[in-house]
Amino acid sequence: GAVVSQHPSWVICKSGTSVKIECRSLDFQATTMFWYRQFPKQSLMLMATSNEGSKATYEQGVEKDKFLINHASLTLSTLTVTSAHPEDSSFYICSASARAGELFFGEGSRLTVL
C-alpha cells in the first residue's frame, strides 16, 4: 500500500535552533500534504495544508513565519520549526493525499526542545 515516510522520527535540539522535518510520499504523487501537531494525551491539530508549488495555507493561530512549509515536489514536503523553544516540543505528523483523495499518514516526528 501507499507509504508516507517522515524523517527524522525524533530530534532533540537546543532552544533557539531551527529544525527541519521531511515528509515523503514513497510510491505515489501527493498533490496535497498536511502537517499536524499533537501534544501528549491530546488529539491531532491541523497546522497547515500545502499544495505542490504553492504557498501553504495555515490554520488560525499557527505562525507561518515560525513553521515554514515547503512543498517543492509532488513527493516531498518539509516543515521547518524556526527558533524552536521548549513549548514547540511536540509530535509532528504529516499526511499526504493522492489524486484519488486517499489520505495516508507518516510515522510522526517527535521534537524535544531543551
Next chain:
Amino acid sequence: DAKTTQPNSMESNEEEPVHLPCNHSTISGTDYIHWYRQLPSQGPEYVIHGLTSNVNNRMASLAIAEDRKSSTLILHRATLRDAAVYYCILRAGRTGNNRKLIWGLGTSLAVNP
C-alpha cells in the same frame, strides 16, 4: 463542521470482540464516516470507512445506524496489537478535503491478555 462523540476509553480481553461506538448526530448527507487508529508514538492508520451500508474489511467491520447518527467499529477478535486510540471522523464527500476533518480525543482501547 460535524463533530463526533466517542467514549474516552474502553477495555477488552484478548480474543474477544470489541464494539467501539461513535455518535455523529449532526452528520450531513454527504459525510462519510471514517475510522483511524493511532498506536503509541505513531501516526494514524486508516481502518475503515462507510457512507450508509455496513462495511467489512480485513481489519474490522463498520456498522452504521439507519439514521446515520451513530456508528460502531467492530473488531471481531481483539489482539494485544489492537491497543490504540481509535478516532471516528466525518469527511465531507468520498474523498473529502482534509480541512473538514475534526479530530476528537478518540477512544483509548486497552486489550487485556
